[in-house]
Amino acid sequence: MKLSTRGQYATRALVDLAMHRDEAPILLKDIARRQQISQRYLEHLITPLVAAGIIVSTRGPKGGITLVKSPEEIRLDEVIQLLEGAIAPVECINNPGTCIRSRSCATRDVWDELRQTMTDFLRSVTIQDLMERQREKEKSTEVMYYI
Amino acid sequence: MKLSTRGQYATRALVDLAMHRDEAPILLKDIARRQQISQRYLEHLITPLVAAGIIVSTRGPKGGITLVKSPEEIRLDEVIQLLEGAIAPVECINNPGTCIRSRSCATRDVWDELRQTMTDFLRSVTIQDLMERQREKEKSTEVMYYI
DNA sequence: ACTTTGTCGATTAACTTAATCAACAATAAT
DNA sequence: ATTATTGTTGATTAAGTTAATCGACAAAGT
Numbered sequence: 066m067k068l069s070t071r072g073q074y075a076t077r078a079l080v081d082l083a084m085h086r087d088e089a090p091i092l093l094k095d096i097a098r099r100q101q102i103s104q105r106y107l108e109h110l111i112t113p114l115v116a117a118g119i120i121v122s123t124r125g126p127k128g129g130i131t132l133v134k135s136p137e138e139i140r141l142d143e144v145i146q147l148l149e150g151a152i153a154p155v156e157c158i159n160n161p162g163t164c165i166r167s168r169s170c171a172t173r174d175v176w177d178e179l180r181q182t183m184t185d186f187l188r189s190v191t192i193q194d195l196m197e198r199q200r201e202k203e204k205s206t207e208v209m210y211y212i
Numbered sequence: 213m214k215l216s217t218r219g220q221y222a223t224r225a226l227v228d229l230a231m232h233r234d235e236a237p238i239l240l241k242d243i244a245r246r247q248q249i250s251q252r253y254l255e256h257l258i259t260p261l262v263a264a265g266i267i268v269s270t271r272g273p274k275g276g277i278t279l280v281k282s283p284e285e286i287r288l289d290e291v292i293q294l295l296e297g298a299i300a301p302v303e304c305i306n307n308p309g310t311c312i313r314s315r316s317c318a319t320r321d322v323w324d325e326l327r328q329t330m331t332d333f334l335r336s337v338t339i340q341d342l343m344e345r346q347r348e349k350e351k352s353t354e355v356m357y358y359i
Numbered sequence: 360a361c362t363t364t365g366t367c368g369a370t371t372a373a374c375t376t377a378a379t380c381a382a383c384a385a386t387a388a389t
Numbered sequence: 390a391t392t393a394t395t396g397t398t399g400a401t402t403a404a405g406t407t408a409a410t411c412g413a414c415a416a417a418g419t
Contacts, residue, residue: 066215066292066330068301068323070408076319093365101313106409108366115366124365125417141322145213154215166248169353171346172223175288175337176215182333183213183326190322199318206316217377240396253378255397262397271396272386 071148074102075110076195079144082120083136083196090122090129113147136196142187152187154179218295221249222257223342226291229267230283230343237269237276260294283343289334299334301326 077100085091093111097104111130114120119139122130146152153159155176161167224247232238240258244251258277261267266286269277293299300306302323308314 066213066219066296066299066301067303068213069406072213073302073319073323077317080319090364103409105411109409112366122365123417124363124415125419126363127418128364128416130365149213152213154213155220156214169349170224171342171349172220172227174345175342176220179330179333182329186326186329195318195322198321202316202318216375237395250378252380256378259397269396270386271384271394273388273394275386275395277396 066154068145069149070106071110072145074100074107075114075148076141076144076192077102078107078110079114079119079132079136079139079192080195080199082130082132083192084199086132086136089131090127091131092129096130110148114144117143117147119143119147135193137191137193139192140188141190141192142184144192145187152180152184154183213301215292216296217253218257219292221247221254222261222295223288223291223339224249225254225257226261226266226279226283226286226339227342227346229277229279230339231346233279233283236278237274238278239276243277257295261291264290264294266291266294282340284338284340286339287335288337288339289331291339292334299327299331301330 078096081096081100082089082091085095093104093107096102097107111120111122115122115130119132119134120130121133122128142152151159153176155173157164157167157170157173158177158180164170164173167173225243228243228247229236229238232242240251240254243249244254258267258269262269262277266279266281267277268280269275289299298306300323302320304311304314304317304320305324305327311317311320314320
């Protein structure tokens with residue numbers, strides 16, 4: 066019951082992008098360094114975000130990627146769905162055909178309710194929320210050092 | 213973000229066991245046939261359930277497995293945890309040491325809230341609930357045939 | 360031209376999953 | 390006692406997935 070690194074990294078990349086929005090476009094290299102993600106790997110995670118119109122990329126010197134959808138409109142369920150495919154705790158939720166028991170299976174109904182619960186939660190969190198939480202965390206850390 | 217077949221099959225096996233409780237002990241062979249699970253595979257899935265005291269097994273003729281914990285006391289979060297390990301959408305939830313960002317990572321906090329949301333939902337569902345839902349489904353199916 | 364920066368498809372090593380198999384242990388029936 | 394039945398356990402394996410990495414390429418600014 067794990068999220069792959071694709072969803073995790075893409076989320077971190079988007080928060081990073083939101084936090085440095087005033088310096089856009091941002092280099093993949095910088096996101097990779099700050100978020101400790103392999104740049105080669107990150108390149109592949111960016112593609113679906115561009116395709117979905119969440120970010121745009123510009124090549125060449127002074128290029129990089131830029132957040133175009135506003136952070137409060139980017140919800141985690143969308144990010145996860147884009148990077149990992151449909152949220153579904155079991156295969157038969159998306160493809161009922163893969164199991165002949167689908168129509169009459171009570172456990173399947175419960176997995177579908179679990180899917181709904183997870184989706185509802187993820188939909189309630191935006192990149193804006195994550196950015197604010199991160200700012201808050203960093204502020205606390207400063208205070209900690211101060212003490 | 214998938215449950216493995218271990219959790220799915222074990223859940224189905226427990227519901228099957230609850231539905232045939234009056235005929236206990238139940239043969240693994242029969243559960244495997246009714247639930248369309250490989251018997252060889254199922255053998256491995258019942259071990260943790262025995263270890264947790266949810267079922268007991270008796271060998272030899274007239275043997276099989278018997279539910280000893282009552283169905284309304286068996287919660288799905290326990291079943292999933294036993295078969296798949298701790299519920300955690302990302303590795304750093306259980307092992308904060310695997311990622312040095314753990315202490316200062318806002319996304320990690322959100323994954324932990326997701327874990328809590330999932331756990332709460334799974335804890336709210338018991339094998340008894342699933343058994344009743346299954347009975348209800350089978351009743352509806354009969355009516356369907358009737359029409 | 361040349362450098363910078365993103366894009367894309369192919370490949371790969373490591374890991375996980377979902378089984379399967381064989382040898383074994385316990386128990387009931389005869 | 391012997392035999393048939395039933396669960397137990399550890400080893401093995403084929404297939405699939407994950408998390409990268411690599412190289413060749415395309416676009417854009419200087």
